[in-house]
């Protein structure tokens with residue numbers, strides 16, 4: 001099936017298998033390997049991307065469903081310098097092994113777009129769909145609370 005999708009501000013076009021998942025399209029067809037696969041069960045959130053501005057688990061979406069959509073992956077978050085949310089993760093050491101980090105960062109951007117002044121409880125609730133196998137939630141939550149105080153934390157390059 002034919003697919004036209006804007007990914008990180010660039011229009012991409014081509015034929016894909018109807019059963020191809022968006023996460024595999026991003027990683028294997030476009031080479032955007034920042035979006036990770038961490039489970040087979042739609043539960044880990046390592047594959048989280050923004051889909052028309054909303055966070056989605058890209059392993060739960062078919063590539064063809066993205067026809068005409070705007071998708072942002074972690075690679076598209078910054079245009080040069082780190083995005084404020086990435087910067088906050090860096091400053092607060094919001095990671096251990098880092099495998100979940102791209103999904104956490106994308107979930108955090110989405111969360112902050114919905115609630116610009118979240119409480120710690122709001123952040124923990126907002127991250128429920130993202131699992132960290134290192135269980136380092138304390139610094140991840142701290143990072144997102146710090147990001148909420150940074151200008152531009154909800155902005156995504158067009």
Ligand code: FES
Nearest residue numbers: 038042044045059
């Ligand atoms: S790989 Fe998508 S939720 Fe785990």
Ligand code: FES
Nearest residue numbers: 096097098132133
């Ligand atoms: S930092 Fe290792 S999975 Fe989250």
